[in-house]
Amino acid sequence: MTFLTIRPAKPIAPSRIGVLLTNLGTPEGTGYGAIRRYLSEFLSDRRIIEASPALWQPILQGPLLALRPRRTGAAYRRIWHTERDESPLRTHTRAQAEALAARMEPDGVAVEWAMRYGTPSIASGIERLLARGCARVLLLPLYPQYSATTTATANDHAFRALMRLRNQPAVRTAPSFPDHPLYIEALARSVRETLAGLPFVPQRIVASFHGLPRDYVTRGDPYPEECERTLAALRRALDMDEETMTLTYQSRFGPARWLEPYTAPLVAGLPARGVTRVAVIMPGFMADCIETLDEIGNEVRKDFIAAGGTDFALVPCLNAAPAAIDLLEGLTRQELAGWLKD
Numbered sequence: 001m002t003f004l005t006i007r008p009a010k011p012i013a014p015s016r017i018g019v020l021l022t023n024l025g026t027p028e029g030t031g032y033g034a035i036r037r038y039l040s041e042f043l044s045d046r047r048i049i050e051a052s053p054a055l056w057q058p059i060l061q062g063p064l065l066a067l068r069p070r071r072t073g074a075a076y077r078r079i080w081h082t083e084r085d086e087s088p089l090r091t092h093t094r095a096q097a098e099a100l101a102a103r104m105e106p107d108g109v110a111v112e113w114a115m116r117y118g119t120p121s122i123a124s125g126i127e128r129l130l131a132r133g134c135a136r137v138l139l140l141p142l143y144p145q146y147s148a149t150t151t152a153t154a155n156d157h158a159f160r161a162l163m164r165l166r167n168q169p170a171v172r173t174a175p176s177f178p179d180h181p182l183y184i185e186a187l188a189r190s191v192r193e194t195l196a197g198l199p200f201v202p203q204r205i206v207a208s209f210h211g212l213p214r215d216y217v218t219r220g221d222p223y224p225e226e227c228e229r230t231l232a233a234l235r236r237a238l239d240m241d242e243e244t245m246t247l248t249y250q251s252r253f254g255p256a257r258w259l260e261p262y263t264a265p266l267v268a269g270l271p272a273r274g275v276t277r278v279a280v281i282m283p284g285f286m287a288d289c290i291e292t293l294d295e296i297g298n299e300v301r302k303d304f305i306a307a308g309g310t311d312f313a314l315v316p317c318l319n320a321a322p323a324a325i326d327l328l329e330g331l332t333r334q335e336l337a338g339w340l341k342d
């Protein structure tokens with residue numbers, strides 16, 4: 001094995017600190033080839049699909065990647081940021097990193113961002129921090145609730161990149177933050193602001209989290225407990241009960257049973273129960289993406305209206321709102337304790 005040598009461009013302080021924000025990833029474009037490459041990398045991750053590759057790869061490389069990229073590509077085209085020619089997740093993740101950098105760089109902390117699948121890769125993010133002279137690195141996965149399929153795989157991939165280095169930095173990983181006061185405050189504020197700007201009063205707020213196969217949870221993934229902690233804290237902050245703010249899980253993939261209740265049928269069933277005005281918040285997503293803007297904002301909305309719903313609102317994700325950057329700064333400073341001078 002040859003180890004990589006990365007030397008800073010110019011002499012620097014010996015113990016500069018770097019923060020690497022990591023997010024899920026996104027295709028480079030909306031055409032068949034770009035979506036196929038993205039889905040192939042994503043769905044080949046053994047943290048995402050735990051089935052044996054001998055069984056899974058023929059399905060993935062055969063019918064799945066022949067068919068799914070067209071549907072997924074059409075969904076990305078509906079939400080694509082055409083002026084920048086990139087996905088919303090990429091725009092928002094970059095904006096979060098730039099805003100965090102403005103807060104942290106005066107303290108000598110370098111901030112970079114990276115994607116677990118696609119670009120900029122986690123390896124390139126670490127290389128950029130090293131080239132900027134960082135001898136200590138904090139990995140901060142942008143997932144409020146821990147899951148092996150998100151947090152762990154982002155960290156795995158960072159450690160895989162570190163394996164290739166001769167001169168490794170010291171590394172910390174930030175824990176998930178499902179009920180961190182700054183996170184709950186940012187969510188509560190976004191709900192209040194959105195509701196205040198609506199021309200109607202929702203009868204129900206649906207809090208929709210990305211789902212997970214039930215199996216993974218049975219085998220020890222703590223994700224749903226963390227979603228419940230988030231929602232309990234958010235209800236307390238907004239003084240709402242379980243009836244008013246309901247927890248659901250979205251984005252089911254494949255035929256297995258996932259965490260329930262599923263968002264789409266629950267929302268489509270509301271008008272029959274007399275609930276025709278709803279707002280949906282997606283607290284598990286730090287940034288708007290295909291799953292929030294298209295799956296909920298387009299598909300779930302359409303089905304709700306078709307079922308007799310009259311008013312449907314989406315609470316935007318935190319994106320680069322000032323309260324979201326307060327959260328990222330708070331988490332960064334908390335996790336750099338002992339490294340960063342007061």
Ligand SMILES: C=CC1=C(C)c2cc3[nH]c(cc4nc(cc5[nH]c(cc1n2)c(C)c5CCC(=O)O)C(CCC(=O)O)=C4C)c(C)c3C=C
Binds near residue numbers: 049072089284
């Ligand atoms: C078995 C498959 C999947 C698991 C498990 C899974 C977990 C998981 N995902 C997120 C966050 C996001 N997922 C996104 C897109 C997406 N997710 C899956 C599959 C699984 N996710 C697929 C196939 C896709 C691609 C779109 C599609 O074809 O449907 C995204 C959006 C990316 C973007 O660019 O917009 C996010 C974010 C979490 C938090 C999670 C586990 C808790």
Ligand SMILES: [Fe+2]
Binds near residue numbers: 210251
């Ligand atoms: Fe997903």
Ligand SMILES: [Fe+2]
Binds near residue numbers: 251252290291295
């Ligand atoms: Fe989806």
